[in-house]
Amino acid sequence: MSETVVEQREAAPARDSQAEVSAEIAAAHAEDEARGLTRVQPRLDFPAYRSAALRHPTKDPRHADPEGIELVAPVFGHRDVDPLEADLTIQRGGEPVGERIRIAGRVLDGDGRPVRGQLVEIWQANAAGRYIHKRDQHPAPLDPNFTGVGRAITGDDGSYSFVTIKPGPYPWRNHRNAWRPAHVHFSLFGTEFTQRLVTQMYSPGDPLFALDPIYQSITNQPARDRLVATYDHDTSEHEWLLGYRWDIVLTGTHATPMEEGEHA
Amino acid sequence: MPEAQASSSTSPQPTYAATPGLVPTPGQTVGPFYHYALPFDGGEHLVPAGTPGSVRLHGTVTDGDGAPVPDALIEIWQADAEGRIVREGGSLRRDPGVFTGFGRTQTWRDGGYSFTTLEPGPTSEGAAPFIAVTVFARGLLNRLFTRVYLPEPAAALESDSLLASLDPADRATLVASREPDGSLRFDIRLQGDGETVFLRYPRHSV
Helix, strand or coil: CHHHHHHHHHHHHHHCCHHHHHHHHHHHHHHHHHCCCCCCCCCCCCCCCHHHCCCCCCCCCEECCCCHHHHCCCCCCCCCCCHHHHECCCCCCCCCCCCEEEEEEEEECCCCCECCCCEEEEEECCCCCCCCCCCCCCCCCCCCCCCCEEEEECCCCCEEEEEEECCCCEEECCCCCEEECCEEEEEECCCCHHHCEEEEEECCCCCCHHHCHHHHCCCCHHHHHCCECEECCCCCECCCEEEEECCEECCCCCCCHHHHHCCC | CHHHCCCCCCCCCCCCCCCCCCCCCCCCCCCCCCCCCCCCCCCCECCCCCCCCEEEEEEEEECCCCCECCCEEEEEECCCCCCCCCCCCCCCCCCCCCCCCEEEEECCCCCEEEEEEECCCCCCCCCCCEEEEEEEECCCCCCEEEEEECCCCHHHHHCCHHHHCCCHHHHHCCECEECCCCCEECCEECCCCCCCCCEECCCCCC
């Protein structure tokens, strides 16, 4: 009995069409616009993204002044990350299939200061749109030479750089004929725990942007644009790879100037 | 140095820069496919099991129907038993003798999670000890922040400004319960009855 209920809950969304989902996206955007809300973050309550229905808090988050442990961030360094982990094309002995790219940029805090020596983690699908994950059932080939996982530690200027393969778009079961725009997942830390960020980087000009409930859960276009990398010919390398730039801005810190001047 | 932080009980409320600064990059859901990337060996063991003074912090993540969330990712960040904020790298490749204060684990099929850690001490005199937590999941479009307060000492909980701002039912969602075996239980309810109190810090925008 209860198994049937679970099956129905998971199966039902697949019957909805893109047109229905697109209408829900438009309705949520119109609702925010009518309220004069210019969001910089996604709406957690976003009906077009079916999995959000039972997983978004219904109460507003409560105000907390950061204290103690929240005013600093975990420390990562070269013990944690091998520099070779920033090249996702050399992890398995052979060359992965696909378009070789470099993704480079800087991690900044909300006041424009570089986040130095901090961990950046990425993961992504391969060129065919398939993840190495047992739950990914997309009938596209796995690439024996590609795990899609990378790590790096930012430089003194907050810079990071990954060499990887351009990910492919892939279908998912949010609704009928649903496709995610190609993206790379990013996980970031700042100098404070309050700055923790997990997000997704997209490629410029993706035709799936308008259709994707996850990307569109950020109801403000300039905010959505912040997730899209820029093609940068100066980052491209002769007869080797294409270059993309993507800078990441974390939220502002709460430390006083005196504390910032101290060395950890 | 932890001593550098002003005690909030004796100093005026801190004021934060009114200047808007740069606009932050938006978050996005962690999605369902992070398992090869984010969890790491020993992520749930901030100290090896059996370490004197260690405690198990565990609970279940549930959704608005009370159903378990089997694909959440939980991170914890905390001071050591003396309330010192450790500034040690190496969480991803742990030296069992070094406490870094950072842990990361995924929920199991039944929505459960478990860390083995130390009970944090107060980071300033009289402060209520807590563990900072971030929650990520498929279906959750941005990370959530919360705190796990230790159930003791009661006097410290009474004087905590965040807990004081909450009604008793909400306050209860942030205080771990002491199980008969001495472990700490902290359930995370994303939505609905007993919804966990999640936090917004100053300088966080909507």
